[in-house]
Amino acid sequence: MSVIPEDLLFTKDHEWIRPDDSQIKGTCGITDHAQEMLTDIVFVELPERGDQVEKGAQIAVVESVKAVSDVYAPVSGVIVEVNARLEDNPDLINSDPYGDGWLFVIEIKNPGELDDLMNGKAYEEHVESGD
């Protein structure tokens, strides 16, 4: 069983977002379940700082020995930070998907969009449903 922290919000495509208290910015990554399914991650293509994205738009690419997967923006906004450590250490996503393996920080355009995301419990059910 993969780890699902309670303080995060999730998409059905297995991304997570950790909004700050004021919901101005959120740190994003892929879930423990996603990294388990992908197996050893060998390369990450990150967005650029300043990129403007719409919710659900393809924003990053995670490549494992098995597959290349698109990562979608959990909410609309502007990319304000990317995890440059992943360039040389993409395996951080495998070892610490909710910590050092974060992908980018997004400035949240419309906090209302956060309401559409799943909490840990709902995401756990989503994973168990095998989708």
Next chain:
Amino acid sequence: MDYISNTPGDIEEMLKVIGVKSIDDLFADIPASVGLNKKTALPAPLTEIEAGDLLTEIAGRNCVLKSFIGAGVYSHYIPAVVDHLASRSEFYTAYTPYQPEVSQGTLTAIFEFQTLICRLTGMDITNASMYDGATSLAEAVFMAVRSGNRNAVIVSDTVHPHYRQVLDTYSRAGGIEVRTLKSKNGAVTAGDIDMLMDDAVSAVVVQNPNFFGCCEDLVEIADAAHSGKAYLITVVTEPMSLGILKSPGEQGADIVCGEGQSFGNPAGFGGPLLGILAAKDSFLRKMPGRLVGKTTDADGTEAYVLTLQTREQHIRRDRATSNICTNQGLCALRSVIYMTLLGNTLRELADLNHRLASYLKRRLVEMGFTPVFERPFFNEFVLSFDDVERVRSALRNDCYQFGVPLGRYYPEHENSLLLCATEMNSPADIDRLVSVIEQTL
């Protein structure tokens, strides 16, 4: 499974299973009015001996042409070793090997191919080959556009016209804007590149030696491309030239694409061809097609596998890097056998090509042909002559393929011929050609 046709018994059984009376019933949906309804006008069957005689007689009507043309496909000598090794049953497949456990020989050969092409082009990575030089150019442009996130390319009009047609087709579908760079005196100038350059341009494409046979000043062109933050894509249609010319990589190219037919593959009637695509390291994950990598197996033994496949069609579907999902395995194999056999002799052979082409040019100029461009060349050059078509067709009757009329592709160069000499055109051949022309004039 054998290849013996069905017996009447087999046919009857199959018809019974699917519930129809006769084979004709299977075609009942085709209206009788569109059927042929009579016997085809084929001659009676022949015995094997008779068929052999007939075909020999037909083949005897061919005239084996002495070629003085290149223009993208070159006639070079193919040592017997190439045919011998390439037709060994362990190697004899056109397909890319997916199963490393049974394909170490082919995979090793492709790995060596990649290594040798990298060395010749001065690039870091090469894929396992593309279909031909033209599609390789289109893929090179797509790769540059993907990497640079800009959707225009500047393409010199000295790039092979067929390659540019293929690129136009791909670009139209891919939303890429192609800006044509007009050459001057047979080559590209950096100043003209600057005129077409802006923020939308992701690559400058030139050919070297170019379609006119002239050598381009790649260093200057690379500077112009790079100062516009664009990549330089260099097309090579005659890889034999890499035996004496500085590699495109040494002169600043970021991507090298083109044709590998010259190495161990016959000119045929224009195929099969062998696309080459090589690039700097930074393009590794943008490169289409197959790449063979070296690794170790479970026992720690050296082994070769297809690598970086995760971006290909069978895994990534519509988001794949390209729709190519094979390579020219057999042609690439022939080329690696050829390159390995030649080794450093490639330099001498390239030098011989240049000297024979120079001799041909000198002899023709002495008899009144005019050089169209005054630039360094490798084994091709352009000459003009007032009565060029008459000379050409007269020579055709004597079984000479005397040059490609340039006016077909460049209306401003009517009366000009693109001529080529390789090691297949000895000085004696050239002297004979010259005396035949003298009789024609």
